[in-house]
Amino acid sequence: MNLMLVLTAAKVYWVLTTEEPELPGPDSPQAYHDRKSKWLEDNEMAKYYIIGSISNVLQQQHIGMAATSDIMMNIKEMFGEQYLTARLLAIRGPISTKIVEGTPVRDHMLKMMGYLNELDILGAIVDVETQIDIVLSSLCGSFKEFVMTYHMNKMTMILTELMNQLQTAEDL
Structure with a gap:
């Protein structure tokens, strides 16, 4: 299954596109503390989905990274040309897909x-x-x-x- 669909289904995809919230101060409203906790929890879950879907060698290189967005960025840098190919194929998907009657x-x-x-x-x-x-x-x-x-x-x-x-x- 596609990793991005898994992250979306697990409702943790948002951490890839959202920076980690600042550490709230002791006088900050509870909502700020909750948002920080939710981001950390979802980031950890997304990290393990990503780590579990890559090779053992890549796992060892990325297991110590804190933010899932950093892992994804590093992988994109490592496989730049393949990433470009993946992006072009991804663009082709929605543009060439047509619903079949019925x-x-x-x-x-x-x-x-x-x-x-x-x-x-x-x-x-x-x-x-x-x-x-x-x-x-x-x-x-x-x-x-x-x-x-x-x-x-x-x-x-x-x-x-x-x-x-x-x-x-x-x-x-």
């Missing part, structure tokens, strides 16, 4: 969201509007009216909202 739209959306998460992990910046455009362009003819309505009404939503709307349209 496939549940939820399955298609989860696949597209996985591709877009992978692009995010690899450092590609794809704004929400572009993500929605990519997904809408991947739909088959049975969603033609939905796409037209979306654009005519200049709707805006996030991917999960789009998935819910598409499921409703599919049911109709």
